[in-house]
Amino acid sequence: MFNHPSEFFHTGSISRRHWFLPLATVMTILLAAAAAYPDNKVLGEVQFEAAGKTEKTSGIWIDGQYVGYLKELKGDKKVLLLPGEHEITARLAGYQDFVRKIDVQPGETQTVRVAMQIAPRGQMPSTTATLKVTVQPERAAVFLDGRYVGHAAEFGGKRHSMIVAAGKHHIRVELPGYRPFTTEVSLIADQKLEVKTDLVKGAAAQEDALMNQPPDQTASNPN
Numbered sequence: 001m002f003n004h005p006s007e008f009f010h011t012g013s014i015s016r017r018h019w020f021l022p023l024a025t026v027m028t029i030l031l032a033a034a035a036a037y038p039d040n041k042v043l044g045e046v047q048f049e050a051a052g053k054t055e056k057t058s059g060i061w062i063d064g065q066y067v068g069y070l071k072e073l074k075g076d077k078k079v080l081l082l083p084g085e086h087e088i089t090a091r092l093a094g095y096q097d098f099v100r101k102i103d104v105q106p107g108e109t110q111t112v113r114v115a116m117q118i119a120p121r122g123q124m125p126s127t128t129a130t131l132k133v134t135v136q137p138e139r140a141a142v143f144l145d146g147r148y149v150g151h152a153a154e155f156g157g158k159r160h161s162m163i164v165a166a167g168k169h170h171i172r173v174e175l176p177g178y179r180p181f182t183t184e185v186s187l188i189a190d191q192k193l194e195v196k197t198d199l200v201k202g203a204a205a206q207e208d209a210l211m212n213q214p215p216d217q218t219a220s221n222p223n
């Protein structure tokens with residue numbers, strides 16, 4: 001049984017802390033180091049391989065920090081990390097967390113194959129509503145009632161949304177390098193509501209950031 005009304009979503013198609021750089025530096029490495037240092041031999045590269053179509057939209061955390069969703073982590077967003085042990089976590093609504101510890105070596109490339117396992121489901125609530133979350137940048141992480149549900153591209157635009165239990169819900173959207181956005185909504189049965197915002201660039205306080213916590217995977221989107 002679910003413990004909170006928001007724990008139902010219709011399924012659609014779709015740590016030990018390691019010595020690590022501060023968040024701003026981490027994102028510089030993740031998103032820009034490849035272009036700035038094409039011959040760098042100090043950092044190691046991590047590539048991600050999806051076991052299937054579903055895994056491509058899973059969110060990726062490295063040492064507790066959200067860095068993006070699997071399909072986008074390549075090219076100018078490829079992952080370069082300091083040598084040493086790092087923990088990789090993949091999260092996807094409706095699936096159990098995928099966790100893998102890796103040992104990064106300088107100048108070497110390794111591949112992490114992400115395979116998600118379906119999480120147990122609970123009872124369907126009697127009343128539901130449709131919630132659309134349209135956010136720029138679309139790669140931002142979306143949390144509903146403290147639980148990670150996916151990246152913004154999965155829940156916005158003309159064709160994407162999520163079905164949630166009717167009632168009050170807390171929404172938080174986060175992305176490294178941007179200020180987090182939070183709001184609350186109150187939905188009645190069969191209501192359709194869109195939350196729309198553009199994230200503002202700026203440092204975000206990480207002490208209470210939801211993206212650094214291990215939230216349950218309890219949601220997915222109907223397309």
